[in-house]
Amino acid sequence: MSIIYNRVALIGLGLIASSMFWAMKRRGLAGEVTGFARSEATRATARRIGLCDRVCDSLTEAVADADLVVLAVPVGVMGAVAAEIAPALKPGTTVTDVGSVKRDVIESVGPHLPEDVHFVPGHPLAGTEHSGPESGFAELFDNRWCLLVPPEGTDPAAVARLRRFWQGLGSNVEEMEAEHHDLVLAVTSHAPHLIAYTMVGVADDLRRVTDSEVIKYSAAGFRDFTRIAASDPTMWRDVFLTNKDATLEILGRFTEELFALQRAIRTGDGDHLHDYFTRTRAIRRGIIEAGQDTDAPDFGRAKTSS
Amino acid sequence: MSIIYNRVALIGLGLIASSMFWAMKRRGLAGEVTGFARSEATRATARRIGLCDRVCDSLTEAVADADLVVLAVPVGVMGAVAAEIAPALKPGTTVTDVGSVKRDVIESVGPHLPEDVHFVPGHPLAGTEHSGPESGFAELFDNRWCLLVPPEGTDPAAVARLRRFWQGLGSNVEEMEAEHHDLVLAVTSHAPHLIAYTMVGVADDLRRVTDSEVIKYSAAGFRDFTRIAASDPTMWRDVFLTNKDATLEILGRFTEELFALQRAIRTGDGDHLHDYFTRTRAIRRGIIEAGQDTDAPDFGRAKTSS
Incomplete structure (x- = not known):
């Protein structure tokens, strides 16, 4: 070139x-x-x-x-x-x-x-x-x-x-367009980052589970969160402060949805949970088909190369 | 052997x-x-x-x-x-x-x-x-x-x-011990999975952002959530229904913490955000040192091998 x-x-x-x-x-x-x-x-x-x-x-x-x-x-x-x-x-x-x-x-x-x-x-x-x-x-x-x-x-x-x-x-x-960009990113990046930061902070706060246990047993799930939550603090502080409205809107919807799932757990509504989890699975498939990730079965495993 | x-x-x-x-x-x-x-x-x-x-x-x-x-x-x-x-x-x-x-x-x-x-x-x-x-x-x-x-x-x-x-x-x-196992796993695995499922569901629901946009632009952050949220629905339904108490306890703490961060965003309290994000970074370091993951800079990128 x-x-x-x-x-x-x-x-x-x-x-x-x-x-x-x-x-x-x-x-x-x-x-x-x-x-x-x-x-x-x-x-x-x-x-x-x-x-x-x-x-x-x-x-x-x-x-x-x-x-x-x-x-x-x-x-x-x-x-x-x-x-x-x-x-x-x-x-x-x-x-x-x-x-x-x-x-x-x-x-x-x-x-x-x-x-x-x-x-x-x-x-x-x-x-x-x-x-x-x-x-x-x-x-x-x-x-x-x-x-x-x-x-x-x-x-x-x-x-x-x-x-x-x-x-x-x-x-x-x-x-x-700028407004649309900020909303799309609030969904795909900003809200997920805040959520990951939050979950990692909660794990750290919990007295009955030691940090070393959290670290040792951080299998699938939590480990990906810590990876996200390790990103640059200054950059992310600025992202949240400057994309305030879209981020808060998405977080509002997120907590609403989370409360519905929490209630399904509390009341034992297994069908609600199963339907929800089946739907989210399809989105993952779309991402793999769109070429944004691979289907390699490496999740939850120590990566030896990349 | x-x-x-x-x-x-x-x-x-x-x-x-x-x-x-x-x-x-x-x-x-x-x-x-x-x-x-x-x-x-x-x-x-x-x-x-x-x-x-x-x-x-x-x-x-x-x-x-x-x-x-x-x-x-x-x-x-x-x-x-x-x-x-x-x-x-x-x-x-x-x-x-x-x-x-x-x-x-x-x-x-x-x-x-x-x-x-x-x-x-x-x-x-x-x-x-x-x-x-x-x-x-x-x-x-x-x-x-x-x-x-x-x-x-x-x-x-x-x-x-x-x-x-x-x-x-x-x-x-x-x-x-069984009780302790269930609490540790609620923190490191069960709550993070429910949160990932929730966020992926929210993205799917949002009318103003199309699924194909979410999929196309699912950079760092969201893509890891979709990976988690693609796990077996039946297995996870049963996990939440049978580890109800510990999962609900952790989710309660999570929403409490999330609300505090949301308020910091709303009020423009950058120091609160920066301090929080700096603290979570250290946990990630611990995980890498404990050998549960590598430090390879592959986050947010399509993996070509693993």
């Missing part, structure tokens, strides 16, 4: 940005990649492991002359970063982000950017429970979805170019 | 029993293995794939002369099966089970068994989301825990022999 952006600036050097760097290098999608992280330790690590062609010590240095600027910082600080880089952006550059919430990012970033800059918010649906500059790998986006959420009136050519870029990183790309 | 039981009878030929068969064969732990399943189709499948040395058409034929009888049927029918096999058991035989709930199994199976039979309930903490006679594989129990829950007064030699047998199947074995 050939170069899509001559110069790319990665702002924030965590899991997503570092994976983007390795994926860009794999296919030669960028001429030069600059990088910036607020923490000096992160910048030192990036230099040590060869993350980015050039690690910069200031935001403005990193974005100077960039054709694509990627905001890969927690959603809660996107606005502040946008305000700081705005004066240094070259006319015609594209600014995108990788935040898990889109309405809030559009509202906090958009107003800071100059008229002659293309703002195309994005969200790659990919991640691991690891974070930091050393957690990235080139294959992270392969066959995953990346959602682009361009505000009305965005230059179609800028959107098309960013789409080609994400395809080059390995993703399938689709466009979506 | 040498033969531990000359003749083993597997009652119910699902994921656990079929995995036990292949694991027994791998190490030569049994002289002859007989099998029985209520469904004729299951028995036909078992014969076709060579599951069990001899598939029997009746329960009594299967258990005749067995040194070890393994009840691998849903918890809700354990008692009925025990009543049916009791007259056919040979004196000195050991009866065990693989149910996920222990107090209820002890109460429903125990009274049916003759005095001269050793009853040593057990629970291998292993599984996948697949079920049926073709889902088993020899490695299922490798490095997983198997909990034995012998009632007071059980012959220590019978327990020791069953322990060696499970070790031969690949498991680490520990003994536990």
